Amino acid sequence: MIHPRMATMLAFILTDANVHPHLMERLLRDAVRDSFNAISVDGDCSTNDTVLLMASGAAGRHALLQAGRRERPFIRALRAVCRALALDIVTDGEGARRVMEVEVSGAVSEAAADRVARSIANSPLVKTALAGGDPNWGRILSAAGAAGVPFAPGRVTLSIGDVPVVRRGQGVQNGHDLRSLFTTPRVSIRLDLASGPGRAVLWTCDLTRRYIEINAHYTT
């Protein structure tokens, strides 16, 4: 589930590391989960996205076999490459002018955190607020509450950038110019549900007039 409209996304990652295929598949799955599968431009899944990782083995005599200490630099590099490519896709989303990082923590499980993050990241109302540069946290909480997982409004804390805007369900009067945090090319929000250990991070972009022009008026 990659979401870069109907175009086919093909990612090829090459390395000269000597890695056992079994280990390589597991590491790639992990890296893809937190990068390519953690972005959304418009929530529409492409039908044939592909990420291929190929290792020549030219770099070393001893193959990397398991995710131990020796393998750490390779794992870090693989994750960094996947994340950079995935973020490029969101940044280059149709009509996108702004990327938003959505971090959800404190959910009852990782799956619940993912559902809440996706509900926020795919909400047209959140994405249009982002386009307008309006830090409309009511829309963010509303999308979170509609995700279909346990949600206790009175425990929720929301920050935009590093500025808390909701603390235990109450709006915070903080004197900050929140608009200035919502009009940068890169925006981040953090939502803590205070109900468990589940955490997820997703990246999305704003929904602009240009998205409509590209996708509605391409034949005229």
Place this chain on the structure above:
Amino acid sequence: MIHPRMATMLAFILTDANVHPHLMERLLRDAVRDSFNAISVDGDCSTNDTVLLMASGAAGRHALLQAGRRERPFIRALRAVCRALALDIVTDGEGARRVMEVEVSGAVSEAAADRVARSIANSPLVKTALAGGDPNWGRILSAAGAAGVPFAPGRVTLSIGDVPVVRRGQGVQNGHDLRSLFTTPRVSIRLDLASGPGRAVLWTCDLTRRYIEINAHYTT
């Protein structure tokens, strides 16, 4: 789950029929499922939508107690009122110029049909194609295939209006001007998955520049 943006939708339906409260609740639930809960403007759930049905009992000495033959005119009237009000909401969707009826049949279950219909009705790519008046059936099938329920592309039949455009997974050369079927104020599509008895009908609207203007630039 009603979806008319964040505004509260309040529907009050009054009748002078004499109906037992238990029966009335059941009939209203059924009618709402196929009307208010079968529409989507943008997929964002409102937090406090309400449909109230109140009966004075002034019309009859004998209360309607069960959904039998005698109750049929009341049931029909209730469903017609709910459907008309629900369709008014979609027609009046933010920036909407076109309403699309999405009928999915042949799914493995009613729940599966509903998921496929919602996936189509909430797809930004389908809704922008509708805005542009382009009968882009690739987007419709792609949204259906991404719904997360069993989907056999080779068995699928899709019609726009009454014109088949895909039959058992193959595009149909039918000589029709499909654009003329996709530029009317009311568009209907029917998707038959040929895999079971499940059926669902949903109504959605197009996603236009005006939607973005209303929801992104309301503060400027």
